[in-house]
Amino acid sequence: MDVYLQGFLMGLAYVAPIGVQNLFVINSAISQKRGRALLIALIVIFFDITLAFACFFGIGLLIDKLEWLKLIILLIGSLIVIYIGQGLIRSKSSFKETDTNISLAKVITTACVVTWFNPQAIIDGTMMLGAFRVNLAASDATYFILGVVSASFAWFTGVTLFVSFFRDKFNDKVLRIINIVCGAIIIFYGIKLLLSFYTMLKG
Structure with a gap:
């Protein structure tokens, strides 16, 4: 139980910082109906969990060693993240929109990009989660990663429900401002990734 709790707390520390993932979930909870927002959260959770597993088993070390792979992910990831950001700024979101204004394919693609297309996040995750794995017995590793998975589920569904319940406090003007800020x-974030790509390319 202690190992599970340790994994849960580490999982929260891993997902809680406000990054692209959280902004995407928060924005969805504000602009979409609750059922749709929860579906989006579940899709994000799926990609987050797969990333956690990958980090736990050390894929970040592989990316860190393969310079060309890191460069490709950085370039593609940065461009797509910038595209997502400008799409939010230009969007004319309204609370009158229907529940299906974002296609499932777009949701899946966006969730995948905001989770997987940041090699630094993968490497950092590997350092955080992988470091724990080294010190865990094989039998404890399962409980630890289950704790991490539980944290991801609890965090993203919790954030979605919290924001969704209070979405009535927002109007279209506030939503527009939130879209612009997000x-x-x-x-x-995308520009930072692009600069990292440029720095690595020059280095």
């Missing part, structure tokens, strides 16, 4: 932050 979009700008996401573009900032």
Whole structure:
């Protein structure tokens, strides 16, 4: 139980910082109906869990060693993240929109990009989760990663439900401002990734 709790707390520390993933979930909870927002959260959780497993088993070390792979992920990831950000800024979201204004394919693609197309996040995750795995007995590793998975599920569904319940406090003007702020932050993340790509390419 202690190992599970340790995994849960580490999982929270891993997903809680406000990054592109959280901004995407928060924005969805504000702009979509609750059922749709929860579906989006579940899709994000799926990709987050797969990333956690990958980090736990050390894929970040592989990316760190394969410079060309890291460069490809950085370039593609940065461009797609910037595209997502400018899309948010330009969007004319309204609370009057229907529940299906985002196609499932787009949701899956976006969730995948905001989770997987940041090699630094993969490497950092590997350092965080992989470091724990080294010190865990084989029997404890399962409980630890289950704790991490539980944290991801609890965090993203919790954030979605919390924001969704209070979405009535927002109007279209506030939603527009949130979209612009979220979009700008996401573009900032994308530019940072692009600069990392440029620095690595020059280095």
